[in-house]
Amino acid sequence: MMAVANSIPDEAAELADQFPDDVDVDEAEIAERFSMLVDEYRVPKDEAVRTTRNYFLDAYGLEYDDLDGQSGSSGPADERDIATVEGPNEWLSVTAKVVQLWDNDVDSIAQVGLIGDETGTIKVTVWESADAPTIEEDGVYRFENVVSDEYQDRLSVQVNSASDIVPVDDEDAADLEVGSTDIEAAGAVVAVQPGSGLVKRCPGEDCTRVLQNGRCSEHGEVDGEFDLRVKAVIDDGQTAYDVLFNQEATEDLTGITIEEAKQMAMDALDTSVVADAVEEEILGHSYTVSGPVIGNYLVVNDCEEGNTLSEDAVSPGSAANGDREVAKRVFAEEFNNATSTFTESDEDRAPVYSLLPSGEKANRVFVVGTLTETTDVGNDSEYWQARIVGPTGTFFAYAGQYxxxxxxxLRNAEAPAYVAVVGKARTYETDDGDVNVSIRPESINIVDGEARDAWVAETAEQTKARLEAFDPDDPTENDDERNYDAMAVDLYDPDIDAYEAMVSNALDDLEAGEINEGEDDE
Incomplete structure (x- = not known):
């Protein structure tokens, strides 16, 4: 560990003061980690504060609302409709029906599920520390002083120690109809996930957990009840959707009834034959599906089959032209503003490009920065979120079973660390119309500070060249070519001076780091 300066940075001292008095937080440890991020890894101070805070919250088993000044107002928060929740850290009260409760294996979470009112639905997490009353499916409750959160660009509300849950028993509650927040996706089934086919669920009251080796995680060894489902991935060439078909939807999708599935398993003395039959029936076929997003899954209510894709199209990420696109170097500030995507042909698996504000198209990107945090944000399977900080901002990368x-x-990395990432640029549009940009990594490697500095220098040079050549009025050589500079003006109206300042700031950061390293060597 690096030595701690004699004086505690103001940011670290203020952060230490936020922890409850009954938690023995070492101010020097906070200062040490904060200083390491800022001085050794050159993480901006605001990001270093956020990363250090989250590190010690996790270390002491605390939630964000346990910090002083973070638990909302002293009185009940304003009553709101679910559809009005726009982002994280919003305090509100909401009257809603419990649409569904989900399996939960996290000790610190009491219950997790989906609630809804007339305007839509939202995920709810009830923390054990809240000591809140138990909620039941189809029950209507007033959730007081809950706070919104956001994972993978999906909003939720958290019931914590500042919250309360009050049952609503009047006639209006019985008539509460939950509004629809369905989304639609169309593409090819590129994978059938484990857990598909014939499964057994716990028969316990209010328990729908899938049994593992004949055991329920809550009720132990039980005689399960058969269910039929499909967990699949539909890829539209731009976004991969995890989709879930319940028994009725699975029967419609595959033509296999649950009775037929049980007979198949009985004849083979193996339930896996059902999953194999499901995979053979749907893999490589294209579908248009719609339904609500619950957790990480689009739960299918309606499904229409399209045309069967070619065998080559079944492999996710395969380019239509068979050639791998060159990975472009781009700073986080510009990358996060690249919210527009396009293709250059009508072929089913044509590459999807992000349009950079500097007038360059990018299907793949190459970035190097400081990995400050990794978080498993998946539900049924691990799905890792990574924050990668550079001199101009933060990249987000997501990696799961594919x-x-x-x-x-990401699972084994110890943050902070320098990492080099090559991956596909991906965009996601939120319900309120905002577009978030992230990386779906093909490879992640731990590197050293020299690799990071070399990347900053090369990225600055390439970005500067794009900006100097930026000319939206320059005609293309033929009608088939696109003027990406003109597209950038139409879509973003980029401030070229601001991006030139971004490059200058990145080089200043690089120079400052070299000076600090020189002083350390003396």
Whole structure:
């Protein structure tokens, strides 16, 4: 560990003061980690405060609302409709029906599920520390002083120690109809996930957990009840959707009834034959599905089959032209503003490009920065979120079971660390119309500070060249070529001076780091 300066940075001292008095937080440890991020890894101070705070919250088993000044107002928060929740850290009260409760294996979470009112639905997490009353499916409750949160660009509300849950028993509650927040996705089934086919669920009251080796995680060894489901991935060439078909939807999708599935398993003395039959029936076929997003899954209410794709199209990420696109170097500030995507052909698996504000198209990107945090944000399977900080901002990368090597690196990485990431640029549009940009990594490697500095220098040079060549009025050589500069003006109206300042600031950061390293060597 690096030595701690004699004086405690103001940011670290203020952060230490936020922890409850009954938690023995070492101010020097906070200062040490904060200083390491700022001085050694050159993380901006505001990001270093956020990362240090989250590190010690996790270390002491605390939630964000346990910090002084973070638990909302002293009185009940304003009553709001679910549809009015726009982002994280909003305090509100909401009257809603419990649409569904989900399996939960996290000790610190008492219950998790989906609630809804007339305007829509939202995920709810009830923390054990809240000591809140138990909620039941189809029950209507007033959730007082809950706070919104956001994972993977999806909003939720958290019931914590500042919250309360009050049952609502009047006639209006019985008539509460939950509004629809369905989304639609169309694409090819590129994978059928484990847990598909014939499964057994716990028969316990209010328990729908899938049994593992004949055991329920809550009720132990039980005689399960058969259920039929499909967990699949539909890829539209731009976004991969985790989709879930319940028994009725699975029967409609595959033509296999649950009675037929049980007979198949009985004849083979193996339930896996059902999953194999499901995979053979749907893999490579295209569908249009719609339904609500619950957790990480689009739960299918309606499904229409499209045309069967070619065998080559079944592999996710395969380019239509068979050639891998060159990974472009781009700073986080510009990358996060690249919210527009396009294709250059009508082929089913044509590459999807992000349009950079500097007038360059990018299907793949190459970034190097400081990995400050990794978080498993998945539900049924691990799905890792990574924050990668550079001199101009933060990249977000997500890796799950379809990026096993990248997910393994994130699972085992000890932050902070310098990492090099090559991956596909991805966009996601939120319900309120905002577009978030992230990286779906093909590879992640731990590197050193020299690699980070070399990347900053090269990225600055390439970005500067794009900005100097930026000319939206320059005609293309033929009608088939696009003027990406003109597209950037139409879509973003970029401030070229601001991006030039971004490059200058990145180089200043690089120079400052070299000076500090020189002083350390003396």
């Amino acid at each position: 990026q096993p090597e990248a997910a393994s690196v």
